[in-house]
Amino acid sequence: MDFLHTDLPQDHPQRAHEILVDHPEVRGLFGRNPWTALIVLGLVAIQLTLAFALAGAGWLWVIVVAYVVGAFANHALAVCNHEAAHNLVFPRTWQNLALGIVGDIPIAFPSAVTFRRFHLVHHAHMGEYDLDGDIATRSEANVVGHSSWRKALWVAALGISQALRPLRCKGVPVRDRAWAVANFVVIFTIDIAIAVLVGPWALVYLVLSTVFALGLHPVGGRWIQEHFVTRPGQETYSYYGPLNPVALNVGYHNEHHDFSGIPWNRLPRLTALAPEKYDSLASYSSWTGILGRFIRDPSLSLSSRITRPERPIRSIDSAARATPRD
Numbered sequence: 001m002d003f004l005h006t007d008l009p010q011d012h013p014q015r016a017h018e019i020l021v022d023h024p025e026v027r028g029l030f031g032r033n034p035w036t037a038l039i040v041l042g043l044v045a046i047q048l049t050l051a052f053a054l055a056g057a058g059w060l061w062v063i064v065v066a067y068v069v070g071a072f073a074n075h076a077l078a079v080c081n082h083e084a085a086h087n088l089v090f091p092r093t094w095q096n097l098a099l100g101i102v103g104d105i106p107i108a109f110p111s112a113v114t115f116r117r118f119h120l121v122h123h124a125h126m127g128e129y130d131l132d133g134d135i136a137t138r139s140e141a142n143v144v145g146h147s148s149w150r151k152a153l154w155v156a157a158l159g160i161s162q163a164l165r166p167l168r169c170k171g172v173p174v175r176d177r178a179w180a181v182a183n184f185v186v187i188f189t190i191d192i193a194i195a196v197l198v199g200p201w202a203l204v205y206l207v208l209s210t211v212f213a214l215g216l217h218p219v220g221g222r223w224i225q226e227h228f229v230t231r232p233g234q235e236t237y238s239y240y241g242p243l244n245p246v247a248l249n250v251g252y253h254n255e256h257h258d259f260s261g262i263p264w265n266r267l268p269r270l271t272a273l274a275p276e277k278y279d280s281l282a283s284y285s286s287w288t289g290i291l292g293r294f295i296r297d298p299s300l301s302l303s304s305r306i307t308r309p310e311r312p313i314r315s316i317d318s319a320a321r322a323t324p325r326d
Helices: 012-022 024-029 036-053 059-085 093-107 112-124 138-144 148-156 158-168 177-198 200-213 218-225 253-258 264-273 287-296
Strands: none
Touching (some): 036 059, 036 177, 036 200, 059 093, 059 218, 138 148, 148 158, 148 218, 177 200
16 A cells, blocks of 8 residues: 655645735734633633543543543644644744643643644645654554554544654654653643542543544544545645534634644635635535545545655744744
8 A cells, every 4th residue: 555646746835825916915814813822721621620520420421521522622622732833822932832731731641742843844844754744654554454444443543643653753853852841741740640639530531532532523534634635636625514613613724734824713714815716625514424434435545645755854933933924
């Protein structure tokens, strides 16, 4: 099994340039949304309150609430961490890093700091196998193959593969090391404190909320929607379905890759300003639908991703800027 190879560059920079030429008013959408920090604090409070409330409940209640409520909350927190990774919340990098660590508390895994580094590389080097940690490894693709049950199992355990996959990205520069250590220390300390002082079921609730948010759940379809190829030649796909409001518009993925300096609340305005650029692209209206299609369709697999030749790694901090650039 192999990926879908191309020698062409990703189309996002060219489309962004054309939109800026035709619609210079798009520049007014760039900036930050500090109100995202209040969403983070609110979701952290909700998740910790539910974790405490479920500490004495049975395992069935923990699973049900984690699937019905917790997965949506932790998925939204992951989206907020994504906003912080692009410095779309506060003006200073350290402020966004700190917010990401706070957002990691209900997620129960120290992911915000390392996610920032590898996600910015994903933007700058999308499709370059040895640098883009968003692409499954060849060993993953070979093991999963086209089997429906193996694809379902892979989706269910997606959090594990996402955590391990960046280990193969040897060329990514290691930065923010002190912040990464702080991320690990803070989150694991809080995890232990919750398990000891509140009860193990409270921690299980938080962990399951994250597992469901990354796996076999309606919001789990997002991970298939973004870059798995279902129209020949198209690399990125948007989702315009009903879950965008509770997922902070993360479905607007073509728009985000075109202009990573536009915060989540303004992405629909970008689509409305340049409909001639987005209406012609394949998109989805159901995360559950694309997730089910990926699992059932034998023509889709982990290798249904576009890859391109690797280039020398360039500065990727520009992907975290919240100002427009030609």
